[in-house]
Each structure stands twice: as structure tokens, then as C-alpha cells.
Amino acid sequence: MMKAMLLAAGKGERMRPLTLHTPKPLLQAGDKSLIAHQIEKLADNGFSDLVINHAWLGEKMEAALGNGEAVGVSITWSREQEPLESAGGIIQALPLLASNTDSDSFVCVNADIWTDFSFKKLPLVDGKALLAWLVLVDNPEHHPEGDFVLVDGRIREAHQGEDKLTFSGIAVYHPALFEGVPAGKQSIVPLLKQAMARGKVGGEYYAGEWSDIGTVQRLQSLDAKLKTQT
16 A cells, blocks of 8 residues: 655644634634544545655644554654745655655645545556656636646646646645656746656546635534534
């Protein structure tokens, strides 16, 4: 089974004042934190070896989750002095993501999404024909323009007039995607676009439950929904 990385280093500025004293991944929805929901789902899908990055109030996440033993996983922490963004955070964590299995690819999930997606269905990427695999979803109200186009199992930038889908924050990456990229604060989007131009990004469309919990209102909506289900 691949290792999995949860991206959890953002400051959550759109969630203030909730995030002034609590890191965004520890905000509660239903009976547990956003990141605890993700860890539970990853564990249920067979992922037991997790890497989590943090920066803002990261010590509180470590205090809450520890080494993961209490929930049946092993957590290794990648500590950032300042948030390094998506690519920067992954590049720093690559030594922790090195695998003893036949594949070096790893699952990467944003810690602040909610979904019922089955992570165990994600494929390996070989670092040659494919450098990344992305899960795309319908465009939410707050992001109506979307991100990319999915055609015959490959993801690329849109041509004029094409309808785009939204990147869900669920992906599989191979270390080769980051080869030669210097460490430091940077987004993964330019790297993905370069790989797309070479036809090396595959992907799938997911029509199930998915939400980016990026505002207080969306957190409150998820909290209310989960409480009605219990």
C-alpha cells in the first residue's frame, strides 16, 4: 500500500477568528476534527503510514494526534517554519514518503476537504508514462470556472470554450514530478501544468460527495449535516 500525505500547513486565514488559536485541520465537524475524519477514512481504506505537514500552530496538531497509534495508523510529522505551499511542503517531505514497496508513488490529500471518495481505488503512477493522477469533481459554487479538462483518462489545461472540472485536492504523485525542483515555498500547479503539457497527468472524475471546507459557513454546513446523520 502506498504512503499517504495530508497537506495541513495552511494558516486558514479565511476561517478567522476560528483559526487564530486552532489550526484549521483541528476545527470540529460533527464529532471530530476535519483532519481526524480524513485519517479515519484513509485508515479504513488501508492506508496506515501517513505523513502530515504543519506550520501554523502545528504543535497543537501533534498534541492532538500524536503518532497516530490511538487511531491505528503511524503518523510522521513534517514540520515547516512557515507554510511552504503544496509543492514546497511535498518536496520537504519526500524523504519521509520514500517507500519500501515496488512503487514510489504516494497519495496526497488536502486536510480540509470532506468526501466519501474511496482512496483505495487510486492507482499507482510509474514516474514515466504518468507523473501524477488527479481526482476531478464538479465545480462548486465558490469555484464555478473549474481548473482542468479530463479527456480519455488524461488531464490537461482547457482550450477556449471547453468546460472545466475542479481539482478535488486528492491525487497520486510520483517523486519524479518534483525532480530538479529546488526546495522552498511554491505551488504544485505550475509543475502539474508542465506535466500535463507532456501528457503525463492522468485522472478520473468523481461524482460523489465532496466539499472544500474553506470558510466558516461551509464548516457550519458540514457540522450540521454530520450531526443530523448521528
